[in-house]
Amino acid sequence: MRLRPLLKLLLSLLFITSYHESGQADTKKDGQQTATGYVFYDANHNRKRDAGEQVLPCVRVSNGRDIVCTDENGQYQLPVTDDTILFVIKPQGWRTPLSKNLTPEFYYIHKPNGSPKSKYAGVKPTGPLPASVDFPLYPQKEPAQFRALFFGDPQPRNQKEIDYIAHDVLEELVGTDASFGVTLGDILFDDLSLFESQARGIALLGIPWYNVIGNHDINYDAPNDKLSDETFERAFGPAYYSFDYGQVHFLVLDDIEWIVPEKGKKGKYQGGLGKEQMEFIKNDLKQIPEDQLVVLMMHIPLVDVKDRQQLYRLIEKRPFCMSISGHTHHHEHRFITKADGWRGPKPHHHVINVTVSGSWWSGAPDERGIPHTMMADGAPNGYSIISFDGKDYNVDFRAAGRPDDYQMNIIAPEEVATDQLAKTDIYVNVFNGSEKSKVEMLIGNSGTWIPMQHKVGIDPSFKKLSETEKSIKDKKWRDLPKPKKSTHLWHAKLPEGVKPGTHLLRVRTVEMDGDKHQSGRVIRVIPAKQAQKTASTEK
Template identity: 80%
Template sequence: MSRSFLTGIVLGGLLLGSLSGTIQAESKTEQTATGYVFQDTNQNRKRDPGEQGLACVRVSNGREVVCTDQSGKYELPVTDDTILFVIKPQGWRTPLSKNLTPEFYYIHKPAGSPQSKYPGVKPTGPLPASVDFPLYPQKEPEQFRAIFFGDPQPRDQKEIDYIAHDIIEELVGTDASFGVTLGDILFDDLSLFESQARGIALLGIPWYNVIGNHDINYDAPNDKLSDETFERAFGPAYYSFDYGQVHFIVLDDIEWIVPEENKKTKKEKKGHYQGGLGKEQIEFVKNDLQQIPADQLVVLMMHIPLVGVEDRQDLYRLIEKRPFCMSISGHTHHHEHRFITKEDGWRGPKPHHHIINVTVSGSWWSGSPDERGIPHTMMADGAPNGYSIISFDGTEYDLDFRAAGRAASYQMNILAPEEVTADQTSEIEIFANIFNGSERSKVEMQVGESGSWTVMEKIDDIDPSFNKLSETENAVEGKKYRNLPKAKKSTHLWRTKLPAGLKPGTHLIRIRTVEMDGDKHQSGRVIRVLPAKPAEKTASTSGTEK
């Protein structure tokens, strides 16, 4: 997958960056790109006379990171496959496309992308004499919120419509400052990038994109060329930006592997992907972080979870000494808070917090449809499909789990029988799936108004509710919906037993939780307790034998 970075806007086959000056002669050897970062006061995306250059703004070619001088000028080396991009500073915004995707890059591919099933970048021509980046001032409070989508992964337009009705409609009018899709924007059909982006643009906020394993060109002969269509649609596959007091880094952790022996034959090349970053991207992260203060929160955004990245140790060495750093991914279609420790080679003074985000598509748009015709698509860990909203406040952050089509208060599923007999209560297990729970959550149960609160036991097991649901739905013959996946162990499941001595009647079970960030949630479930069954009379064994 391409580890190069460029900047600009693709429109009608032309890159509409704020380019000025005469065109330099094209060269196949390394060249030096020069340009300015400037305040675009008349908003025409061109650096006009009198428009002020901006000093100390970072610009990168996907490897080196330089700061503009007092006049706003920078210089960077480029090859014939480079993406130059500005690292958006705090208090400024970049231009936005008609679909509100940030346009902070200029793509330099003089010959364009190689031919593939899904087209990449058209030839960009010779390197311009000046590659300029316009910026616009904006207010960025220290406290803000961002939306995170994991794996929307629509196969076709019908499933893009599912996303619109299940997620987008309820988010219109959001007060979030921006949003991010954490990869698998699509499910292999890269012709749908535009349609998917149009739907998300209805939210009216800037939207960043992370590349996933279903967003690459599978006919690419190597990793470097596997991002070409993504680059045409969204620009570089890895980059960074500031918002408020937080520094965000988007990573491309999809490595496309084509075996060498297949390259020597005319047979169809069968490649595969793995989690990986590559030396060039690691070098970019190193150079980027060198200019970020230690007391600034750094958020790494990727697709494959960090513990599944082959060269993650190289990344660990760059972030493990930073006191404020977290990461977030998608890919596995479950929701989890993972704390990376020395068992995985982490050398930091405290565990690294990595979030595997709930997915928009849940279990790949599977399961029986609801009254809207949209599959319920519950994830295999027993949590519903949905998204996250993270609130940032300086170096602090707080993740809120949001289930699609549900109230914000829907944070758990309680599994209990409808009825039990009074003599059975102490044998009956109650389960609570706390969707955003973690090993640092405290979960308790109370039965009735006067019952005592009992601490529930965290278990790593499959959710019995999802297991029953998947077995029941998948057994239906002639169904027109996709099978649910096999249940997987949940990392946010708790268990306890009902107290003994419950009197016959209708009782309310209450479950309350305090999550790692202090958020409190409570929910309830009604259960009926029936009178104990009378003991069965045993037959008399007395009598006269004959």
């Protein structure tokens, strides 16, 4: 009787040997398979695990739900279905292979039958699961201090607008010292055939580039959410994943849920994560120390995600966590509090990032032929640079085609009469400002700095520009959107007693992270009698 278990073990070992030699994975009765493979140091850069190459233990690998660590032999095992993307979670001090367009290739797509037919092609049939799905890695230096670029919504409709991106943003960034970049969704504006062209331009920056899926990056002819990402997956891999860089853990989320009410009906999207992705997030964060900074990257702002409360429960007790999104085409520092169901000891900092396309490439063209595309909150189009230092981070705003120190717009009249000083409104749009900013103004070379009041409202300069451009007949550009309330607007009245003359109105700000900026605007003050005389003459 004791021989039977031993015989069973020998037969099992024989079966496993046969499986490895056949070059195909084990198929279970329920249709699922078990994928296995190695994570290794690809010393000769051929992307194949050759004899003698070092295997890497304790590296995490996922199937989009479960996460396992490679064992002492650098090996992992994970269940897969006929629609699974396996991916390695890049550890600190290592990099994954890069495509010719410098997008990270950290995944293996297993779709034996390929993607269903759609307007824009998905993944070609991948065939049977290989006997070993291996992930090559390469060592690299990753200091605690580094910078990353964040693009919100480049959103080009066509090649012409891809060229706008190249001239308005990319040219000034060639040679950047950023370690990597991220597009926070709406990589394109519905025409998914342009993924390759857009990626080629960004590759000129010479740094690895990660991508978040947006609502304009999905297949609108898909019958359900699961199949809406097929073209994105072909171009960039999984729609959600994570990786480490330096001492920071980055978590890319897919918060676009595609809903088709019934066959033949028009679909729509909503902000949501879904059960499977939430399970991945839960499993991912379980393995991240609480004293490590976690950065969540998504497209739709966190406060507009349907199942955000479940996500809040996973991150609200972490002392070091922030998030960033795009989608709404304005720039804002949002602080999520108990008013939105947050239960953490302090508010969660969420950045709604400035967009590369501004207001969807609208507005009159400049001297280069590129629309000025000012956003509806009165901020220019552009991008963010986030500097990381261990657990700390600092968000910097950059306006496209402008000097780095262009951080605010001072809105004041050209001329003011002495008797109208105390009645004259001064507005300042501090593009990267928040409710935690301190803003002050001073007119002239001496005197007391006057505190300005934070005032959420419509930027007067955008309102005037929008109305002026809209009134032009037979224009050949798109109208700007309706003005929206800006969360980074400040207001004050001019002080009395300013003598007639030409003065410099100075404005200075200290941001929430301690960054200081200063700018100025020339303003003329004239005697009251002169103003009255001018007004009488004009009548």
